[in-house]
Amino acid sequence: MNVEIIVIGDELLIGQVTDTNSGWIARELNHIGWEVTEITTVRDRSREITDALNSSFGRVDVVLMTGGLGPTKDDITKQTLCDYFGGKLVFDESVFANVEAIFRRRKLTMNDSTRNQAYVPNVCTVIQNSVGTAPVMWFERNGKVLVSMPGVPTEMKTVMKEAVISRLREYFQDHSSILHRTCLVKDFTESRLSETLSDFEAQLPACIKLAYLPTPGVIRLRLTARGDEESYLQKIIDDEFFKLRTILGSHLFCGSDTTLAGALGSILTERGETLATAESCTGGNIAHEITRVAGSSVYFKGSVVAYSNEVKARVLNVSSETLSGFGAVSRETVLQMVSGVQRLLSSDCAIATSGIAGPGGGSVEKPVGTVWIAVRYGERSEAECFCFEGDREQVIARATQSALLMLIQLMTK
Amino acid sequence: MNVEIIVIGDELLIGQVTDTNSGWIARELNHIGWEVTEITTVRDRSREITDALNSSFGRVDVVLMTGGLGPTKDDITKQTLCDYFGGKLVFDESVFANVEAIFRRRKLTMNDSTRNQAYVPNVCTVIQNSVGTAPVMWFERNGKVLVSMPGVPTEMKTVMKEAVISRLREYFQDHSSILHRTCLVKDFTESRLSETLSDFEAQLPACIKLAYLPTPGVIRLRLTARGDEESYLQKIIDDEFFKLRTILGSHLFCGSDTTLAGALGSILTERGETLATAESCTGGNIAHEITRVAGSSVYFKGSVVAYSNEVKARVLNVSSETLSGFGAVSRETVLQMVSGVQRLLSSDCAIATSGIAGPGGGSVEKPVGTVWIAVRYGERSEAECFCFEGDREQVIARATQSALLMLIQLMTK
Numbered sequence: 001m002n003v004e005i006i007v008i009g010d011e012l013l014i015g016q017v018t019d020t021n022s023g024w025i026a027r028e029l030n031h032i033g034w035e036v037t038e039i040t041t042v043r044d045r046s047r048e049i050t051d052a053l054n055s056s057f058g059r060v061d062v063v064l065m066t067g068g069l070g071p072t073k074d075d076i077t078k079q080t081l082c083d084y085f086g087g088k089l090v091f092d093e094s095v096f097a098n099v100e101a102i103f104r105r106r107k108l109t110m111n112d113s114t115r116n117q118a119y120v121p122n123v124c125t126v127i128q129n130s131v132g133t134a135p136v137m138w139f140e141r142n143g144k145v146l147v148s149m150p151g152v153p154t155e156m157k158t159v160m161k162e163a164v165i166s167r168l169r170e171y172f173q174d175h176s177s178i179l180h181r182t183c184l185v186k187d188f189t190e191s192r193l194s195e196t197l198s199d200f201e202a203q204l205p206a207c208i209k210l211a212y213l214p215t216p217g218v219i220r221l222r223l224t225a226r227g228d229e230e231s232y233l234q235k236i237i238d239d240e241f242f243k244l245r246t247i248l249g250s251h252l253f254c255g256s257d258t259t260l261a262g263a264l265g266s267i268l269t270e271r272g273e274t275l276a277t278a279e280s281c282t283g284g285n286i287a288h289e290i291t292r293v294a295g296s297s298v299y300f301k302g303s304v305v306a307y308s309n310e311v312k313a314r315v316l317n318v319s320s321e322t323l324s325g326f327g328a329v330s331r332e333t334v335l336q337m338v339s340g341v342q343r344l345l346s347s348d349c350a351i352a353t354s355g356i357a358g359p360g361g362g363s364v365e366k367p368v369g370t371v372w373i374a375v376r377y378g379e380r381s382e383a384e385c386f387c388f389e390g391d392r393e394q395v396i397a398r399a400t401q402s403a404l405l406m407l408i409q410l411m412t413k
Numbered sequence: 414m415n416v417e418i419i420v421i422g423d424e425l426l427i428g429q430v431t432d433t434n435s436g437w438i439a440r441e442l443n444h445i446g447w448e449v450t451e452i453t454t455v456r457d458r459s460r461e462i463t464d465a466l467n468s469s470f471g472r473v474d475v476v477l478m479t480g481g482l483g484p485t486k487d488d489i490t491k492q493t494l495c496d497y498f499g500g501k502l503v504f505d506e507s508v509f510a511n512v513e514a515i516f517r518r519r520k521l522t523m524n525d526s527t528r529n530q531a532y533v534p535n536v537c538t539v540i541q542n543s544v545g546t547a548p549v550m551w552f553e554r555n556g557k558v559l560v561s562m563p564g565v566p567t568e569m570k571t572v573m574k575e576a577v578i579s580r581l582r583e584y585f586q587d588h589s590s591i592l593h594r595t596c597l598v599k600d601f602t603e604s605r606l607s608e609t610l611s612d613f614e615a616q617l618p619a620c621i622k623l624a625y626l627p628t629p630g631v632i633r634l635r636l637t638a639r640g641d642e643e644s645y646l647q648k649i650i651d652d653e654f655f656k657l658r659t660i661l662g663s664h665l666f667c668g669s670d671t672t673l674a675g676a677l678g679s680i681l682t683e684r685g686e687t688l689a690t691a692e693s694c695t696g697g698n699i700a701h702e703i704t705r706v707a708g709s710s711v712y713f714k715g716s717v718v719a720y721s722n723e724v725k726a727r728v729l730n731v732s733s734e735t736l737s738g739f740g741a742v743s744r745e746t747v748l749q750m751v752s753g754v755q756r757l758l759s760s761d762c763a764i765a766t767s768g769i770a771g772p773g774g775g776s777v778e779k780p781v782g783t784v785w786i787a788v789r790y791g792e793r794s795e796a797e798c799f800c801f802e803g804d805r806e807q808v809i810a811r812a813t814q815s816a817l818l819m820l821i822q823l824m825t826k
Contacts (some may be wrong), residue, residue, distance in 0.1 A: 030428065279700075302717065
C-alpha cells in the first residue's frame with residue numbers, strides 16, 4: 001500500500017522546526033509493509049493545502065496529514081478540509097468533553113479559541129486525541145482516505161499507535177501478519193556484508209525480506225516476514241535468524257533493534273556489571289546517549305566531564321607529568337582517565353575520551369577531529385586514536401558512537 | 414523571491430535519515446529575504462523527480478534540489494536532470510581533478526564508480542564542490558534556475574555559502590542589502606510580548622520587519638532591515654534595537670543570535686567566570702549543550718554526572734541523611750549537589766539537576782517529569798521544582814533548557 005504525507009506549517013518552511021513526524025510515520029508504516037512514496041511540506045494556506053491534497057490523491061489512496069490544527073488563527077487546515085470534502089463545521093460534544101478533560105488535568109482555564117477546537121467538519125469521523133486538544137479527523141471519498149493529525153509529535157504518535165494504523169489496515173482489508181527480527185552487526189562495510197550474505201539472501205523464502213540499514217560503525221540488519229499465518233512466519237523467521245547468526249558469529253553482537261548505547265546496556269544488564277565515563281571532548285554526550293536509554297540507572301554509575309586539565313588531574317588523578325609531557329590529547333592521558341574514573345566511581349567498565357572537536361585548537365600534528373578514546377573492562381584497557389571528519393557537532397557524535405562500539409568490542413571479544 | 418526545495422532519497426522515505434538540509438536552506442534564504450514556499454521529498458526514481466520538478470517550476474522560478482548524487486546505482490538524479498534539460502553526460506576534467514584531489518587527501522583509491530562522478534550534463538554549469546566528490550549542477554531555462562546539490566549536509570552547506578546564494582542573487586539581480594539583529598527575551602509568552610511591543614511594531618519604518626521565534630522558555634526576536642543603502646540600514650536597525658532594549662530592559666538578556674548555552678557562555682566569558690554542572694536525570698545533556706558551543710573550554714570546567722546515589726554521596730558530598738531523609742529528587746539534594754560540584758571543580762557558577770525522566774520511577778508524590786533544579790552563583794543558590802510533560806527525551810531536553818535559563822536569571826538579576 002502506498003501512502004503520501006502532507007506536512008503543514010509555516011514554521012517548517014522558515015526552518016524554525018524540523019519535521020521528524022514524517023520519518024517516524026514512514027518507519028511505522030514500513031513495519032506493516034506499507035510504503036511512504038512522497039512527502040510534501042506546505043504553508044498554512046488553504047490553496048496550497050488543497051493543491052497538495054489533489055496531487056497526492058492523484059497518486060495514492062491514503063494521505064496522512066500532520067500539523068495545522070492549533071487553536072490560533074494561522075491554522076486553517078480544519079476549515080480547508082471541511083470545504084474540500086463539502087461539509088460544514090459543527091460543534092462536537094465528545095471533542096469538547098475531551099478538551100475540557102485535558103484542561104482540567106493541566107489545571108488550565110479554557111478560553112474561546114480552545115473552545116473552537118470542538119468544532120469539526122460534519123463529513124469526517126472524529127478519532128479522539130487522548131493526549132491533546134486537537135481532534136483527529138478521518139475523511140473518506142471514493143475509497144480513498146485522508147487522516148488529519150496534530151503536528152505535536154507525542155500527540156501524532158499516540159493517535160497513530162492507538163487508532164490510525166489499525167483502522168487503516170481494517171479499511172483496506174490488510175489482514176496479513178508482519179514479523180520483524182532486527183540485529184546489529186559490526187566490523188563490516190555495507191558492500192562487504194552484502195557479499196558475505198549473498199548466498200543467504202538467495203536462499204531466503206519468498207515471504208522473507210532482508211534490509212540493510214547502515215549507521216556509522218554499525219549495520220542494522222532487518223528480516224521481515226509477511227504472510228497469513230503468524231505461527232508459520234514465526235518459525236521461519238527464527239530459522240533464518242539462526243542461519244544469520246551462524247554465518248556472522250560474534251560480528252552479530254546484538255539480536256534486537258536498538259542503538260549502540262542500548263546494545264551496550266543489554267550486555268551490562270545481562271552480566272550485572274556497571275559503567276562509568278570520563279569525557280573531555282565529547283563533553284557529556286556519551287553519558288547523554290547512555291542515559292537516553294530507559295532503565296540505564298541500573299548499570300550506569302555516572303560520568304566525569306573533565307573539560308579542563310585541572311579536573312582531569314584533580315578529580316580523575318591524571319598525573320601532571322602525563323598532561324605536560326604528552327598533552328591532554330594522547331594515549332597516556334586517556335588511559336589514565338579511563339582508570340581514574342573506573343576507580344573513582346567503582347565501575348566494572350569505563351570509557352574515556354580526549355580530543356579536538358574544533359573549530360579551534362587544532363595543530364599540524366593534532367588536527368581538528370583528532371580524538372583519543374580508551375575503554376576499560378576489569379583490568380584490561382585499550383586505546384585508539386581516530387581522526388574524524390566534519391564539524392564540531394559531527395566530531396562529537398562520531399567519537400561518541402566509536403567509543404560505545406569500542407567498549408562493546410572489548411566486552412565481547 | 415519564492416523558492417521550492419526538492420529532496421531526493423529513498424532513505425528519507427523509509428525514515429532512516431531525517432532531512433535537516435531543507436530547514437537549513439530555509440533559514441539561510443530567509444536571511445536574504447527569500448522564502449521557501451514548498452518542500453517535496455521524493456524517492457530515487459526518475460519519473461517522480463521529473464514530476465516534482467514540473468510541479469515546482471509551475472509555481473516558482475528557483476528550485477533547489479538536494480540528494481541523489483552519490484556514485485551508487487540507486488542515484489539516478491544526474492541522468493534524470495540531463496534528460497530533463499535535453500543534454501548528454503560528458504566527462505569533465507575539472508570535476509575529475511577535484512575528485513582526484515579529494516581521494517588523495519583522504520588517502521583512498523579511486524574505482525570506476527567514483528570516476529563516474531566526473532560525468533556531468535553538457536547543459537549545466539558546474540559549480541565545484543570543494544569538500545566532496547559529487548559536482549553541483551546549475552541549470553537555467555526560460556529565466557528559471559535549478560541547482561542540484563549533494564545531500565551530505567556539510568557539502569550542501571559549504572557550496573550554498575561559498576557559491577550558490579551569491580550566484581542566485583546575482584542572476585535574479587537582487588542587489589538589496591539585508592541586515593539582521595537578533596536578541597533573546599525571557600519571562601514572556603509570545604502573546605504577552607506581542608502586546609508589549611505593539612506600539613513599537615506600529616512605529617517601525619517600512620524597511621524593518623520584526624519576527625518572533627519562540628523556543629521553550631525563551632523568545633528570539635529578530636529585526637530585519639532591507640534596502641539599498643547599507644550604512645543607512647545599519648543606522649536605523651541600531652536605533653530600533655536601542656528602543657527595543659529600552660522597552661524590554663533586563664528581559665532582553667542577550668543581544669545576539671545564539672542558544673541559551675551560547676548566551677550563558679557570553680555572560681561567563683565577559684565576566685571571566687567559570688561553570689560546572691552536577692547532573693542526575695539530565696545525564697550529561699547540560700554539559701553536552703554547553704560544550705556544543707565552540708570555545709566553551711574557556712569557561713566550562715566540567716561536570717559530574719551523578720546517576721547513582723553512591724556517586725552523589727561519594728563524589729559530590731551529598732550527605733547520606735539527606736539522600737535517605739528527603740530522597741534523591743528533592744530540594745535538599747540538588748542544593749547539596751550544586752554546592753558540592755562548585756567546590757569540587759572550583760567554579761564560580763554551578764548547575765545541578767535531579768529528577769525522574771521516566772518512563773519508570775514515578776510515584777503519586779513525584780510523578781514522571783518531576784525535576785529539581787538548583788543553580789549557584791558565588792555564594793547564592795536557588796532551587797526550583799518543575800513538572801515537565803512529555804517522554805523521557807523531552808523531559809531531559811526541557812530540564813536542560815530550564816536549568817540554563819535559571820542560571821542566566823540568577824546571574825543577571
